[in-house]
Amino acid sequence: MNLHLYFCPGTCSFVPHVSLELVKQAYGHDFKSTLINLSKGEQFTPEYQQINAKGQVPVLVADNNSLTQVVAIVSYLHEQFPKANIFPADSLQKAHALSMLAWMNNTVHPTFTRVFRPERFSDEASKDAVKAVAIETFKTYLADIEAICSKGQAFICGDQLTPADIYAIAFMRWAGLAKIDQKSYPHYLQYAERLSEMPTIKNIMTKEGIFLKTGQ
Helix, strand or coil, X not given: CCEEEEECCCCCCHHHHHHHHHHHHHHCCCCEEEECCHHHCHHHCHHHHHHCCCCCCCEEEECCEEEECHHHHHHHHHHHCHHHCCCXXXXXXXXXXXXXXXXXXXXXXXXXXXXXXXXXXXXXXXXXXXXXXXXXXXXXXXXXXXXHHCCCCXXXXXXXXXXXXXXHHHHHHHHHHCCCCHHHCHHHHHHHHHHHCCHHXXXXXXXXXXXXXXXX
């Protein structure tokens, strides 16, 4: 099977990017990747519009089939490559991990979109207010993850790395970019630092040229 990921560094495409690295390590099955620079508008080129007319990342092309959306892509990879352990094998544990991932994808992430792209949700006069409210809401979600990390378990969903952990690293990075003090969430920051040193995750962070501590 030919796997080709279209990604943008530091975005949510980081989640399937790491998942593909897990597949590579478990199966020796390499993948192609193409960087789509969103800030330069490369998502709107005719070539990329043929791949994803919505102009978003990530997109995974598996042979001739295109998949979009983080949850769908990592679920597909888990089903196709079970030895990569993208999700737990136990059905209930997998459901808990999917529940956490869905919350991150449909609640936490859209809130942050209002921080960096408030113009999408307001007129010019109310843009700053939309951003300010979104930052405060995003902080409450960071606090929720901090509470989970303070329990001392190895990973957010227990004793196994899941896509939720990868998303959590992205959120910590985004917090720093939004000038939220990462040190305000000490257990979360320590957890993210530990996970960032895992070879699979570190490889992709190096490849994307991104760093955990973005607020310094």
